[in-house]
Amino acid sequence: AQTVTQSQPEMSVQEAETVTLSCTYDTSESDYYLFWYKQPPSRQMILVIRQEAYKQQNATENRFSVNFQKAAKSFSLKISDSQLGDAAMYFCAYRGHHAGNNRKLIWGLGTSLAVNP
Amino acid sequence: GAVVSQHPSRVICKSGTSVKIECRSLDFQATTMFWYRQFPKKSLMLMATSNEGSKATYEQGVEKDKFLINHASLTLSTLTVTSAHPEDSSFYICSASLVGELFFGEGSRLTVL
Numbered sequence: 667a668q669t670v671t672q673s674q675p676e677m678s679v680q681e682a683e684t685v686t687l688s689c690t691y692d693t694s695e696s697d698y699y700l701f702w703y704k705q706p707p708s709r710q711m712i713l714v715i716r717q718e719a720y721k722q723q724n725a726t727e728n729r730f731s732v733n734f735q736k737a738a739k740s741f742s743l744k745i746s747d748s749q750l751g752d753a754a755m756y757f758c759a760y761r762g763h764h765a766g767n768n769r770k771l772i773w774g775l776g777t778s779l780a781v782n783p
Numbered sequence: 784g785a786v787v788s789q790h791p792s793r794v795i796c797k798s799g800t801s802v803k804i805e806c807r808s809l810d811f812q813a814t815t816m817f818w819y820r821q822f823p824k825k826s827l828m829l830m831a832t833s834n835e836g837s838k839a840t841y842e843q844g845v846e847k848d849k850f851l852i853n854h855a856s857l858t859l860s861t862l863t864v865t866s867a868h869p870e871d872s873s874f875y876i877c878s879a880s881l882v883g884e885l886f887f888g889e890g891s892r893l894t895v896l
Contacts, residue, residue, distance in 0.1 A: 757827070770817060770829055776826050
């Protein structure tokens, strides 16, 4: 069975600084997707970034980028130029590629990120 | 992007009553929707997978008679908490799948008195 591990329950960063959230996963599949979701105090889950396993290039979305190491099964999220609005819970998630829409997400336990002014 | 709307956002009910939560995909058809429960400062716990026109698939440990899920159309899935008890108080989130990506509703805070 697939698992997702986020080893940092809480992190903090100074405004305008850079922070990296770690995520490791375990799977025997070769084709899958990895996601980072943000859940602010409003509780609305927001997709931050998505990575297809077959793509070697790390996904980037403005100030958010990932370091995807497939062999090491590592998928860390880097937030550059941190802003107060980045304060939230961040969840790493895995989804297998096959079986279409029925494949459920496997979630990490989350990392609570505080941004200090 | 795809929008999923969940209603109500907050509901308070008395113990023993039933509560229905709706999840709608506003601008796309969702053959599959997922229902999650989230405890404070915890991760999402998948309760069930809802497929349009068929019975929901419940995760182990989730009481199907207590948490009734209906997915009668391609844009609407409902979760009914039957005979609610205080321990059912929680945050419930739905999501809809589109091309392998999940889009989430705003969540519903249920408080059972």
